[in-house]
Amino acid sequence: MSLEGDPGILVASPPAPTFGDVTDGQTVDVDVTLSNIFSTEALTVFSAVFNNSVFTISPSSANTPPFDIPIGSFKIVTLRFSPDTVQAETGTVTWTHSGINTPLVGTLTGTGVSAGTIALSVDPSSHDFGSQKTTVATAEKLLTVExxxxxxxxxxxxxxxxxxxxxxxxxxxxxxxxxxQTDQFGVIFTPTAEGDITKSAGASVVSDAAASPFDIELTGEGFLITPAFILTGASEAFLLGFFKPSTGVSVVKQVDASDLDCEEAGSFKRLHDFGVPGVEKYVARIRFRYEDEGVATVKVQLDSSRDPAVSQSVSIGTTAAGSVLKNAFSNITLTHDLIEVKFSRLASGGPFVMTEYDPRIEPRGEVIEAT
Structure with missing residues (x-):
């Protein structure tokens, strides 16, 4: 029980204020509550003395000593930390007052940190994937964020x-x-339709930098695969690429245009009847146009009833090469009335899609003697 005229006790909360990290040249304020307890009279706070100049009473403080704290009441004083160097700071505040526990000393801590800049970049900041077949993904393009x-x-x-x-x-x-410090991430382009595609934010990096998000412009062109070839002077046929999940290998199959459910051997052949009896004929050239999804080797074979078969293996393609014209044979001399031309894909890559077949067949001269 307090006696008449008991000056009471001064209590500070928090007793040891911590200001944390503060950018050099900036300030942070912390409120301290001073309470008058166990008293029968008002308590007077005479002064607050700091032993480190980076700690002061804030100009915005509602109360600055000297002031009185009524019986059982409190007042709030706002302290300020103003670092002027990049380092940890410690200090004390000494409250002198009329209570029985004067002076009251509190420890102060804070750290001055550099005025840093948060920023990042991505290299390259834009990328053109070029032409790519629809539904087929490109190789990964690596982007470096720093x-x-x-x-x-x-x-x-x-x-x-x-x-x-x-x-x-x-x-x-x-x-x-x-x-x-740097790191990398990858991006791919898988066009779903033909035509030019540009996205100003094809990829976006979100961060705590002021300029976030960092947008990367991505462009590319999609083009369609035409899954058919036209035989000159003949009916239309189809040659399609198939992927076998069980083997992980892509193969080429011929599909009958009248029955697309019918998968035949991975080749096609066409019989040419020169239709000019008594005249020797020859194949001057065979060319074909193709679209590929990878390197492949195509075997082209010519057969007849009178001459031995001749064949030529043709290497074609680079990934996403597009529609390209290729000579299978050039300046071939075969003297016969009927010739069978057969295309087949060897097991060395692919698949490919043939889009045009162009045989050039010309007369050679009169037959002197039947053979």
Missing amino acids: NTGTVDVIISAVNFAAPFSAGGTTLSLPRTLTPG
């Missing part, structure tokens, strides 16, 4: 706009990069 600031940057997301999507190389998110 912390170009002076403090850590945190990457929270990488977003893509179709038909561009994530490749096999990804960032482990959230990803923190220290100043100068």
